[in-house]
Amino acid sequence: MSEILLSAKSVTQRFGDVVALENLDLGVKREEFVVLVGASGCGKSTLLNLFAGFDVPTEGTVTLMGESIAGVEPRCGMVFQNYALFPWLSVRGNIGFGPKLRGEVSEERVTELIKTVGIEGFDDHYPTQLSGGMKQRVALARTLANDPEVLLCDEPFAALDAMTRQVLQEELSRVAAETGKTVLFITHSIDEALLLSDRIVVMTARPGRIKSSLENPLPRPRSAEQQLTKEYMDLKREIWESVQEEVLASIATTR
Amino acid sequence: MARFPPTIPRRTRIQYGALGLLLFFALWWFLTAPFFTEVQTLREAIEGPDGEITGYREVKREVSSAIVNPPGLETPWNTFNRAFEIGLPQHILRSTLRILIGFLISTLLAVPLGIAMGLFPRLRATVSPIVSLMRPLPSIAWVPLFVIWFGVDEAQKLAVIFVGSFAAALIYTIEATLKVEPDMIRAATNLGASRRQLLTRVLLPAALPNIISGLKVVLAICWTCVISAEIVGTQLGLGSLIWNRKEISDTAAVLVGMASISVVVLLMDAAFGWFERRLVPWMFLRRDAS
Numbered sequence: 012m013s014e015i016l017l018s019a020k021s022v023t024q025r026f027g028d029v030v031a032l033e034n035l036d037l038g039v040k041r042e043e044f045v046v047l048v049g050a051s052g053c054g055k056s057t058l059l060n061l062f063a064g065f066d067v068p069t070e071g072t073v074t075l076m077g078e079s080i081a082g083v084e085p086r087c088g089m090v091f092q093n094y095a096l097f098p099w100l101s102v103r104g105n106i107g108f109g110p111k112l113r114g115e116v117s118e119e120r121v122t123e124l125i126k127t128v129g130i131e132g133f134d135d136h137y138p139t140q141l142s143g144g145m146k147q148r149v150a151l152a153r154t155l156a157n158d159p160e161v162l163l164c165d166e167p168f169a170a171l172d173a174m175t176r177q178v179l180q181e182e183l184s185r186v187a188a189e190t191g192k193t194v195l196f197i198t199h200s201i202d203e204a205l206l207l208s209d210r211i212v213v214m215t216a217r218p219g220r221i222k223s224s225l226e227n228p229l230p231r232p233r234s235a236e237q238q239l240t241k242e243y244m245d246l247k248r249e250i251w252e253s254v255q256e257e258v259l260a261s262i263a264t265t266r
Numbered sequence: 267m268a269r270f271p272p273t274i275p276r277r278t279r280i281q282y283g284a285l286g287l288l289l290f291f292a293l294w295w296f297l298t299a300p301f302f303t304e305v306q307t308l309r310e311a312i313e314g315p316d317g318e319i320t321g322y323r324e325v326k327r328e329v330s331s332a333i334v335n336p337p338g339l340e341t342p343w344n345t346f347n348r349a350f351e352i353g354l355p356q357h358i359l360r361s362t363l364r365i366l367i368g369f370l371i372s373t374l375l376a377v378p379l380g381i382a383m384g385l386f387p388r389l390r391a392t393v394s395p396i397v398s399l400m401r402p403l404p405s406i407a408w409v410p411l412f413v414i415w416f417g418v419d420e421a422q423k424l425a426v427i428f429v430g431s432f433a434a435a436l437i438y439t440i441e442a443t444l445k446v447e448p449d450m451i452r453a454a455t456n457l458g459a460s461r462r463q464l465l466t467r468v469l470l471p472a473a474l475p476n477i478i479s480g481l482k483v484v485l486a487i488c489w490t491c492v493i494s495a496e497i498v499g500t501q502l503g504l505g506s507l508i509w510n511r512k513e514i515s516d517t518a519a520v521l522v523g524m525a526s527i528s529v530v531v532l533l534m535d536a537a538f539g540w541f542e543r544r545l546v547p548w549m550f551l552r553r554d555a556s
Contacts, residue, residue, distance in 0.1 A: 063456055085458040095449035099471040099548045109457035112467075139551045150453075157457055 016041045016193050017062060017087070017161050022071035023218075024057055031057040033218035035071070039161070044187055044194045046208035048201060048254055050261040054219030055197045059163050062195065063089050075160065085109075088159030092166045094146040096138040102149050103134050109157035124152040127186060144175035151183070155190065162187070164196040168203065177235060180206050184233070201250050205243065206233050213253045216261035223253050291342050298341040300330035337515040348518035349526075352507065357523070358530055360502040364420070364495070365488045365534075368427025372435050372488075373481060380439025381473065390440065397433050405430030405487075406494035418499020423492065430491035431484050438480025442473040475546045482538050489531050504530070 017039040024032040031054040039045050047055050060066045061073045064084035073080045075087060096105050107121045125131055128148040138146055147167055154162060164183075168176040184207055187194050198204055204211045205227060213222045229237060229246070237243050274282075306329050314320040332341075340348075383390040408429050409422075416422040446469055454468040496505025508523035543550055 063452075065452060065455075083455045085456060087456075089453065089456045091449045091453060093447075093449055095447065095453035097450065097454075097468065097471070099474075099546070108454070108467075112458050112460075112463055137548050137551050139548065153453075153457070 014041045015039070016043075017073075017075055017195065019058065019061065019068075019073045020071055022058075022061065022068045022073060024054070024061065024066070025069045030218035032061075032068075033220055035220050037212065037221055039193060039195055042191050042193055044184075044196065044207060044209045045212055046196045046198060046204040046210070047212050047214060048198060048204050048250065049214030049219065049222075050216050050254065050258040051199065052261060053214045053216050053257065055214060056165055058214075058219065059089070059165050059195065059197060062161070063087050063163055085157060086160040087163050088154035088157055088161065090147070090150055090154050090162060090164045090167045092169050094138070094143075094150045096146055096150055096153070098138045101135050101137055102130060102141075105138070105149055106152045106156050108153060120156065124156055127155065127189070128152040129182060142175070143171050144179055147171065147179060148182070151186065155186070155192075160193060162192050162194045162196075164194060166197050166199065169199065176203075181232075181234075183207065184231070188231075201247055201254065202238065204250065205229060205238075205246060211250060213250065214257070216257040216264065222257065225250065294339075294342050297334045298332045298339050300332050302331045303328045304331045305329075337517050340518045345518040345521050348516075349522045352511075352519050352522065354507075354522065354526060356502055357504045357507045358526055361492050361496070361504045361527075362530065362534075364423050364427060364492050364503065365485070368424050368491070369431060369485055369488045371424065372428050372431040372484065376432050376435035377439050377477060380436045380477075381443050381469070383436070384440045384443025384473075385469075397436055400429065401433040401437070403429075404494075405491040406497070409494055409497060412495075413498060422499070423495040423503075426495035427488050427491040430494070431488050434487055435481060435484045438484065439473075439477050442476030442480060443469070445476055446472040475549045478542050478546060482535065482542070485534060485538060486531060489527065493527065 015038040019035055019037045022032055022035045023030070035054075035058065037058070047058070049055050057066070061068050062075075062080065062084070064080050064082050064087070067081070075084060080087075097108065100108065102125070103118075103121050106124055107116065107118075110117060110120065122134075125134060128151050130145060130148050130152070133141065133145065138149070141149065150167070167183075168179050171179065180203060183194075186192075194207075196204075196207060208227045211225045211227055213224075214220065215222045225246075227246075229243065306327050308325045308327055309322050310325045311319045312321040312323055339345075379393075383393055405426055408426050412422045412425045416425055450468060450472055451464060454464055459468065492503065493505035493508075496503040497509055500506045501510065504523050504527050508520045511519035511523065
């Protein structure tokens with residue numbers, strides 16, 4: 012549990028004149044569930060893109076299991092906010108997409124994943140026939156099919172309604188625990204962060220750096236009822252105050 | 267207004283549609299039906315026993331007449347019957363063949379080039395100005411040049427269809443390629459797709475629906491091209507039919523030719539829709555689960 016699986020060391024990322032990330036350090040331990048929160052535009056997605064290998068940092072290094080990430084890194088599986096499913100493939104086709112690229116076709120594995128994310132009976136449906144919540148379940152299964160070391164989640168539940176979101180948050184917690192996946196999760200929602208995380212990392216306004224890191228002491232399994240406890244309220248206030256400063260700073264700079 | 271935009275049931279829509287057509291033909295009939303009689307005074311020759319003209323006499327004769335008389339317009343029925351006297355099937359066949367061949371040449375060249383232009387911005391930047399210059403030209407503007415270059419045979423017809431449709435097909439394909447959702451490409455890359463797999467397994471199926479709906483428009487453009495192209499040097503084809511019949515004021519044949527163009531375009535569109543539903547079936551699914 013203590014091995015650092017994913018890390019960013021002194022990472023700076025510039026896009027032209029814009030400094031998105033500056034001298035950022037972050038380490039994620041094996042099987043840890045880390046949630047990144049921060050004002051919009053603080054570079055959370057930029058950081059995720061570096062770990063996925065979609066971009067190369069201007070300065071510094073990003074590593075997976077001690078190896079520098081150079082080029083797209085399939086061991087860091089990404090889950091997108093807008094699902095990014097392939098509409099011409101059925102649920103089964105979408106989930107089996109990764110294995111099929113390598114010539115490994117395992118229908119049993121697909122069936123197992125369908126069970127894992129709770130979409131039994133929708134095997135032959137197409138994405139356009141599914142609700143947002145169902146689509147995100149398929150997307151999660153598709154990413155899991157490649158058996159990645161890390162799940163990178165870019166606000167995956169932001170487009171869902173509140174009730175579906177809560178169900179999926181609980182499902183993701185369960186799936187992450189069952190599969191023992193390391194997760195780096197981005198969100199705007201402090202409630203979401205408190206419900207999911209082992210550790211919450213607050214980023215500063217642009218240029219993005221790590222502002223604070225906080226172990227989440229709430230006992231698992233977590234549920235909506237916990238949100239009414241004093242412990243929860245205090246934690247939420249603490250994080251909100253930290254985030255709020257950055258939101259105000261961000262508003263001040265963009266005005 | 268409780269519901270906006272206001273709608274009516276399908277059945278009612280069809281009934282009103284039929285009413286509209288009925289009114290149209292009723293008006294046409296009203297304008298061309300022989301309601302009136304006119305007394306015409308004609309000079310008739312008086313023939314002798316050996317057929318020689320010996321003199322003239324005036325004859326009054328009643329002639330039926332309408333508000334609009336031939337050759338301006340004939341009755342709907344007479345116009346319809348003209349369709350069986352002018353070898354319509356051959357004309358339809360010839361124009362359709364020209365279009366299909368021209369469309370095929372256009373598509374086979376424009377789609378691969380369009381995808382490449384979507385993927386390579388430098389290629390796009392190089393070719394775009396040429397396309398922008400070609401696109402505003404109406405197909406008929408190419409006819410004189412191609413008559414000089416290719417004469418008045420099939421080559422000239424296909425050339426007009428090709429230049430009239432190529433730019434549009436190219437632009438639709440480029441747009442379809444650029445419209446592919448970036449996250450879909452990123453997701454596939456993240457799942458381990460090679461560049462080749464990205465092209466064949468993601469980009470092509472992702473761009474296909476928009477390419478096809480673009481080509482549907484291009485097919486209709488091909489019809490305007492063939493009618494321009496058939497202005498010269500041919501006896502066969504729906505365009506030729508209407509241009510040639512105009513010379514002898516055969517209004518009925520001209521109208522039959524025009525109606526045939528309409529009907530054939532509609533039929534081709536329906537056929538294309540049939541192919542579309544088979545090529546990109548996932549675009550026609552309805553959400554049925556939640």
